[in-house]
Amino acid sequence: MKKILLFASGTGSNVENIIQYFKNHHDIIVVGVFTNNPNAKVLDKAKTHNVPTLIFTKEELNEGFVLNKINELQPDLIVLAGFLWKMPEEIVTAYPNKIINIHPALLPKYGGKGMYGMKVHQTVLDNKEKETGITIHYVNEHYDEGEFIFQQKVSIENCASADEIAFKIHELEHNHFPKIIERLLEG
Template identity: 75%
Template sequence: MKKILLFASGTGSNVENIIQYFKNNDNISIVGIFTNNLHAKVLEKAKRHNIPSLVFNKTELNEGSVLEKINKLQPDLIVLAGFLLKFPEQIIKVYPNKIINIHPALLPKYGGKGMYGMNVHQAILENKEKETGITIHYVNEHYDEGEFIFQQNVNIEECDSPEAIAVKVQSLEHEHFPKVIAQLLTPNS
């Protein structure tokens, strides 16, 4: 049985999508949902699906108590699905090439500190880009600079707001993120 541990900071639409995708999979299970936000809607999703959850603060993340909890679960893959804190090097070193993130743009453009969610979509709109997309990548010690696993683009020429761009990008996320996770966990299938 392959085990996925999810990290999220907000609503958790990607978390919900991943849960649904693997719901009836006998070979892959979601062993936990971790968040740094006591009020994150993702906690409701964890409760509804009977998935253990953990709320922690930045200090606990950076000083090792979250790593202890991760080690107890022994995940095969750690998935950052809308997780907004920088992931600590100590965890990355223990789980090399086992931590992935999804970014709502075609990296290396529109990445880095502060580039998440509507900030990304607003910057893309202001720069009059004709397309954007998603990047799924391994997590390293720098924001959005890990090795790319998958990218998919979408035309946004008719989009006139960051919200319109977000709808198109989220559609790509929901379509591709679970499939990429499945491929990483079962590469020969």
Template identity: 65%
Template sequence: MKKIVIFASGSGSNAENIIKYFKETKVAQVVSVFTNNPNAKVIERAKNHQIPVEIFSKNELLERNILQKIQEIAPDLIVLAGFLLKFPQNIIELYPNKIINIHPALLPNYGGKGMYGMHIHRAIVNNKEKETGISIHYVNEHYDEGGIIFQMNVAVTEKDTPETVAEKIHELEQKFFPEVIEKLLNE
């Protein structure tokens, strides 16, 4: 069975959705969740599904021990699901086109350092954008600049607030992220 490793920094709703999806489809399985945040809700979500969790510091990510743990697992795909640190070059080089990220906007717009979550949704509303969406892309050495794998858009109306935009984006993420992961694993 194919193995997925998830990196997350926050609530873990996308991580849990991926875990549940692959428990049902049995195409692959999430074998570990890595987080840089010892208070992240993703820890509890993973443990509720009996998924091992690795908690690490930013320094540990840059040092060899996280890379060694990944190599021991030998994942078929590394999925960044709300992971807020820049991913290390040494890991990217060892797993070319095997590390993907989801971004809550239509890249290349609203990408880059500091562009995540509500920061993006506020900017979308403040700039009176007519649409937004999600982008699933390969991870490279630059924030949000890897090759785009999939995008899906959604309309933004004058009545939308950052919170309602966040809800629309969350719906897209929940529906499409697991499906795109499955497609990549089957290629």
């Protein structure tokens, strides 16, 4: 049995999609949802699907508490699905090539500290890009700089707002993220 541990900070649409995708999978299970946000809607989504949750502070993330909780679960893959804090080097070192992230742009463009969610989509729109997409990558000690696993492009020539871009990106995320996770876990 392969185990996935999810990290998220917000609404959790990707988390819910991943949980549903693996709900009836016999070889892969979601063992927990960890969040830094006690008001995150992802907590309700996890509860709906009977997935255990953990809420933690910045200090708990950086001082070993979260790493201890991860070690208790022994996940095969840690998935950042809308998690906004940088993973401490201690966790990255403990789980080499076992932590992945999804970014709502075609890295290396529009990545780095502060580039997430609607900020990315608005910047892409402001720069009059003709296409954007998603990047799934391994997590290292720097924001959005880990080795790429998968990218998918989408045309945004007809998009007039950041919300329209966000809609297209969410479609890509929901379609590809669970499949890439499955591929990584099944080798």
